[in-house]
Amino acid sequence: MENTRVFVGLGSCGIAAGAQDIYDYMDQELKSDNMDLEVTSCVGMCYAEPIVEIEHNGERRRYGYVDKKFADELIESVKTGEFSDKNLIALSDDGKKYLDRQVKIVLENCGIINPESIDEYINADGYKALAICIKEYKPEEIVSIVKESGLKGRGGAGFLTGLKWSFLAGAKGDYKYLVCNADEGDPGAFMDRSVLEGDPHKVIEGMLIAAYATGAKEGVIYCRAEYPLAIKRLGIAIAAGEEKNFIGDNIMGSDFSFHLHVKEGAGAFVCGEETALMASIEGKRGMPRLRPPFPANSGINKSPTNINNVETYGNVPFIILNGAGAFNKYAFKNSYGTKVFALAGKIKRGGLIEVPMGLTIREIVTEIGGGTSSGHPVKAVQMGGPAGGCIPERLFDTPIDYDSINETGAIMGSGGMVVMDDSTCMVDVARYFLAFTQNESCGKCTFCRIGTKRMLEILTRITEGNGVMEDLDKLEELAGHISKTSLCGLGQLAPNPVLTTIKYFREEYEAHIKDHKCPAGVCKSLITIQVIPDNCTGCTLCARVCPVGAIEGGRKKIHVIDPETCTRCGLCIEACNFNAIEVV
Amino acid sequence: MACKDCSNAVLEEARQIVKEVGSEPEKVIPLLQEIQKRHSYLPDDLVEAVADVMEVPASNIYGVATFYSQFRFTPMGKHLIKVCKGTACHVSGANLLTAAICDELDVEEGGTTEDMLFSLETVACLGCCSLAPVVMIDNKVYGKLTSSKVRKIVKEYKDGKH
Ligand SMILES: Cc1cc2nc3c(=O)[nH]c(=O)nc-3n(C[C@H](O)[C@H](O)[C@H](O)COP(=O)(O)O)c2cc1C
Ligand code: SF4
Ligand code: SF4
Ligand code: SF4
Ligand code: FES
Ligand code: FES
Numbered sequence: 179m180e181n182t183r184v185f186v187g188l189g190s191c192g193i194a195a196g197a198q199d200i201y202d203y204m205d206q207e208l209k210s211d212n213m214d215l216e217v218t219s220c221v222g223m224c225y226a227e228p229i230v231e232i233e234h235n236g237e238r239r240r241y242g243y244v245d246k247k248f249a250d251e252l253i254e255s256v257k258t259g260e261f262s263d264k265n266l267i268a269l270s271d272d273g274k275k276y277l278d279r280q281v282k283i284v285l286e287n288c289g290i291i292n293p294e295s296i297d298e299y300i301n302a303d304g305y306k307a308l309a310i311c312i313k314e315y316k317p318e319e320i321v322s323i324v325k326e327s328g329l330k331g332r333g334g335a336g337f338l339t340g341l342k343w344s345f346l347a348g349a350k351g352d353y354k355y356l357v358c359n360a361d362e363g364d365p366g367a368f369m370d371r372s373v374l375e376g377d378p379h380k381v382i383e384g385m386l387i388a389a390y391a392t393g394a395k396e397g398v399i400y401c402r403a404e405y406p407l408a409i410k411r412l413g414i415a416i417a418a419g420e421e422k423n424f425i426g427d428n429i430m431g432s433d434f435s436f437h438l439h440v441k442e443g444a445g446a447f448v449c450g451e452e453t454a455l456m457a458s459i460e461g462k463r464g465m466p467r468l469r470p471p472f473p474a475n476s477g478i479n480k481s482p483t484n485i486n487n488v489e490t491y492g493n494v495p496f497i498i499l500n501g502a503g504a505f506n507k508y509a510f511k512n513s514y515g516t517k518v519f520a521l522a523g524k525i526k527r528g529g530l531i532e533v534p535m536g537l538t539i540r541e542i543v544t545e546i547g548g549g550t551s552s553g554h555p556v557k558a559v560q561m562g563g564p565a566g567g568c569i570p571e572r573l574f575d576t577p578i579d580y581d582s583i584n585e586t587g588a589i590m591g592s593g594g595m596v597v598m599d600d601s602t603c604m605v606d607v608a609r610y611f612l613a614f615t616q617n618e619s620c621g622k623c624t625f626c627r628i629g630t631k632r633m634l635e636i637l638t639r640i641t642e643g644n645g646v647m648e649d650l651d652k653l654e655e656l657a658g659h660i661s662k663t664s665l666c667g668l669g670q671l672a673p674n675p676v677l678t679t680i681k682y683f684r685e686e687y688e689a690h691i692k693d694h695k696c697p698a699g700v701c702k703s704l705i706t707i708q709v710i711p712d713n714c715t716g717c718t719l720c721a722r723v724c725p726v727g728a729i730e731g732g733r734k735k736i737h738v739i740d741p742e743t744c745t746r747c748g749l750c751i752e753a754c755n756f757n758a759i760e761v762v
Numbered sequence: 763m764a765c766k767d768c769s770n771a772v773l774e775e776a777r778q779i780v781k782e783v784g785s786e787p788e789k790v791i792p793l794l795q796e797i798q799k800r801h802s803y804l805p806d807d808l809v810e811a812v813a814d815v816m817e818v819p820a821s822n823i824y825g826v827a828t829f830y831s832q833f834r835f836t837p838m839g840k841h842l843i844k845v846c847k848g849t850a851c852h853v854s855g856a857n858l859l860t861a862a863i864c865d866e867l868d869v870e871e872g873g874t875t876e877d878m879l880f881s882l883e884t885v886a887c888l889g890c891c892s893l894a895p896v897v898m899i900d901n902k903v904y905g906k907l908t909s910s911k912v913r914k915i916v917k918e919y920k921d922g923k924h
Contacts, residue, residue: 191890194903224892365887366849372889403795403832405889406901444791444830447886461788463829520891522850528892560849596849596891610852614886620829723909725865747861752909 179211182256185231187289189220189375190407191368195227200244204230207253219376221289222530223276226267229289232256242267276527276546281508283516284492285532288376293411296418299379305424307498308386312432320391321347324494326502328514333359333450333487334565334592335667336513336580342484345474346392349482356394356436357478357485358385359455360401360408363447364563365614367594369518370488372530374401374408377492378415382438384491386424387498389436392484397438400455403445412440447564447618451666452485454620465620466666487592489518510536513579523560523596524550533578540574543597554599558682562591564611564618565671567678568604587678589671603700604683605690609637611675615668626669629660633676640687642703643694650680650687699761702746706762711736713758720750720759768811775800776811785816790826794833802842803834839874839881841919844898848887854894855908860884862909863897866916879920899924 186201205215223229226242230252233239241252242265255261267273282288291298299305311320325340346354358381362370374381385397401409416438419425427435441459448454449464456478458464477483493515497505506514513535519542522528526548533542539559543549550556558568567588569576576582583590598607616630633656636649657673664670680687689695696704709720709729716734721727728744731737739750739759751759768776779800783793793812797804804827813820827833845851845860860871860882867880874881890896893905897912902924904915918924 190888190903191893191905194890194893194896194905227893362889363886365847365852366891367887368889368891402889404885404887442792442795443832444795445832446830458791459788461786461790461826463826465829522891522894523853525892530892563849594849594891596853598853602853607849607853610849723862723865725861748855748858749861749865749909752855752858 179213179256179259181235182213182259183216183233184208184213184252184256185216185218185233187220187227187229187231188217189289189372190405191224192220192227192229193407195224196245197228200228200230200246200249203246204249204253208256211257213256217292217294218289219293220372220530222285222372222532223267223273223527224529225527226265226273229267232261234259234261239266240268241265272527272548275548276529276531279537279541279546280532281516281534282532283496283505284373284380284489284518285376285530286496287380288372288530291377293376293378294414296379296415296422299377303499304379304495305383307495308383308390308424309430311387311390311498312430312434317347317391317393320387320498323502324391324497327497327505328502328509329490329493329497329505330513330580331487332489332493332517332592334562334589336590339486339490342474342486343388343392345472346394346482346484349474351482353396353481354392354394355478355481355483356385356389356392356397357455357459357483358397358399358488358491359450359452359485360399360405360488361443361450361455362402362405362488362592363450364592364594366520366522366560366563366596367592368520369530369593371402371405371408372520373488373492373518374405375411378408378411379419380495381488381491382415382419382425384494385438386429386436387494388484388486388491390434394484395436397436398459398478399438399440400443400449400459401440403442409440409442416440447614448620448666448668451668454666455485456483463620465622466668468665489593508534508536510534510577510579511581513581517578517590517593519593519595521547521595521597524552524554524556524599524602525597526551535579536577538575538577539569542578542595543574547597550597550599552599552601554601556597556599557602558598558604560588560596560598560607560675561594562589562674563594564615565589565667565674566591566594567674568598568607568682569678570682573682587674587681589674601698601700603696603698604679604686605637605641605696606698606700608676608679609634609641612637612672615672619668623664623669625660625663626665626672629656630669630672632656633660633673637676640690641696641701643690643701645687645691647688647691649691650684653680705746706741707739707744707746707748707751708741708760708762709737709739710758710760713756715756715758717755719753719755723749723753725749768807768814772807772811773814776808776815780812780815790823791830794823794827798833802838803836837874837878839878841880841900843880843882843916844885844888845882846886846888846894846896846898847884848891848894850891850894851887851896856895858909859895859897859907859912862913863916866913880916
């Protein structure tokens with residue numbers, strides 16, 4: 179047991195996959211041998227969680243799919259020093275495909291170090307970039323380096339970070355604010371959560387460097403309330419940073435001072451928009467306002483303010499330590515560096531990945547992600563959430579860079595990538611996003627408020643089989659008005675999911691409208707659920723799970739569904755073990 | 763501007779909360795969060811008492827509270843079930859989970875069971891998308907669920923095993 183360390187990955191989704199139970203179990207078993215388990219966060223291989231790593235004589239082995247039984251084997255191997263070759267997820271063919279194309283800059287430490295230990299961060303060259311800045315660079319030199327790196331904001335809009343910093347640096351005012359946008363409202367995305375849970379110090383160091391470069395005195399990290407673990411780890415990290423004098427007055431003995439605190443969001447998607455976010459920090463309703471004035475001139479309490487996304491700040495220490503060239507050597511068209519994506523949906527290997535600009539969507543979905551989880555053909559990938567669009571399989575050779583993704587009608591967005599197969603109805607997806615934005619609209623602009631409602635009514639009508647072909651023109655017309663007259667990005671981009679699905683999946687809309695059919699079998703008004711008599715064994719399971727008693731038939735009898743009573747909830751399909759219930 | 767309907771105990775609690783969190787205008791959201799942390803929703807009398815202590819009209823505070831979906835105005839069940847309705851969960855069968863829970867507990871989306879044991883809500887995303895579909899009960903997240911798995915988990919809560 180000498181020279182052996184055991185790490186368990188405890189990120190939110192690892193915990194949800196059972197990693198905490200594995201931790202508790204192994205801890206109990208190894209305690210008697212005076213061995214302390216160590217904690218890290220998520221390495222991004224969510225598909226293989228729970229993950230346990232064992233380091234022996236400096237060599238680290240990463241085991242995935244750890245259940246209690248496998249944990250017993252691992253405990254045994256720790257005791258004997260003979261290590262199993264089973265489930266070594268970083269060395270398996272699958273794992274190599276998942277990892278080989280990735281370049282980790284922001285995620286470098288995630289899943290490797292203990293996010294609750296500032297010493298481990300420091301051992302991984304942490305706070306070195308800050309020290310270099312304070313000792314060797316003038317603030318304007320840092321702004322130049324960040325400009326030269328070509329780093330663009332990772333929160334969605336892709337504005338040049340160095341340029342934004344120069345606005346704050348040049349703004350008049352004694353008291354300047356720096357904000358980290360960790361509101362991550364895009365449903366289906368978890369990049370920022372994983373970074374904050376896995377390496378909070380990196381984001382904090384990025385903010386400190388930005389503060390030094392721009393003259394900001396106070397920082398706020400605005401974090402979604404749904405991320406309790408990220409908030410907890412940020413709190414621990416800030417306290418440790420203050421203790422080491424990396425945060426506070428006269429940082430590292432210089433005359434640079436910067437104070438930092440966390441503010442919890444309260445569940446409003448629009449608060450991710452920068453002016454709404456600042457209103458929320460001031461304790462008001464989070465309503466966007468007209469720009470100009472831009473935050474750099476009038477932000478929190480009318481003081482100059484700079485807002486960047488979590489991942490944007492997370493890139494900064496690397497750029498300072500390694501130089502702009504080490505970053506912008508990853509280049510494609512006008513985009514530089516890497517981008518973190520959250521791969522989810524109908525994907526075989528879902529998780530958190532970081533790839534260099536220029537990789538194609540196909541390489542991400544098929545090589546890294548391994549294609550669909552169902553084995554069915556992939557249909558589309560949704561990028562950019564409610565502001566983005568669905569990119570069809572035939573455009574999967576599109577490279578990842580801001581311009582190329584925009585050309586498809588989607589947007590790079592913050593990094594959510596939801597993969598869809600033939601069981602996903604594109605009209606339903608469009609309706610889903612519109613229901614989301616309609617619900618989250620702050621109501622200030624007429625077209626965003628009323629226009630999205632009209633669009634939602636039309637889409638609902640189509641999914642119920644009551645649409646007419648003219649509805650498609652109406653949708654496009656409304657979309658144009660909403661985009662043109664909306665104040666903030668929520669309204670301006672809300673039509674994207676609808677427009678891209680009409681553009682690329684028109685035949686699905688036509689099937690709903692003309693044939694009253696939902697090809698994917700999703701839209702409830704257009705489907706019937708029925709038993710396939712040849713497959714039914716009469717096990718009665720379906721009848722027992724049906725909430726409305728729509729299924730008749732006794733033991734060993736072929737069951738029958740009454741279409742009048744059936745609400746098409748789908749519970750019986752999932753319950754039947756014999757594939758005896760189908761959607762038509 | 764005294765809160766005439768507030769009992770002394772409520773006023774006392776309001777003073778304590780304001781003392782802990784602060785009374786600056788930008789503290790409104792943290793104040794509401796503290797009230798909800800203590801009571802699981804925003805009781806009218808306590809909100810009014812806090813407004814009183816802060817010397818601002820209660821309508822100001824309600825104006826902020828109603829904007830944010832986090833805040834609840836009715837008491838909640840002992841356990842809060844949040845079904846994720848984010849994109850990844852939506853395409854992975856989140857609706858099945860809602861249907862199963864509604865059936866199992868005889869409760870509607872947004873409702874609370876008669877015995878005040880469970881409240882059922884939906885949320886936009888829990889950030890565990892690669893484990894979709896996902897449900898959070900109190901502070902615990904359950905991933906890769908099916909309708910039968912979620913029924914089993916909910917039953918365990920019913921039987922007081924959590
Ligand atoms: C409706 C809406 C929601 C947004 N949500 C987020 C978010 O959750 N996180 C984020 O970083 N940026 C979000 N943004 C973008 C921000 O307004 C802003 O552009 C960004 O935080 C700037 O940081 P960056 O330059 O580093 O990307 C949102 C914008 C809009 C219009
Ligand atoms: S576009 Fe929509 S969300 Fe944005 S300010 Fe206008 S109404 Fe509010
Ligand atoms: S669950 Fe399937 S096999 Fe069993 S009775 Fe129902 S349809 Fe038949
Ligand atoms: S789909 Fe739902 S309502 Fe219809 S028969 Fe199956 S379980 Fe019953
Ligand atoms: S297992 Fe950690 S982000 Fe998914
Ligand atoms: S979409 Fe459900 S956890 Fe993100």
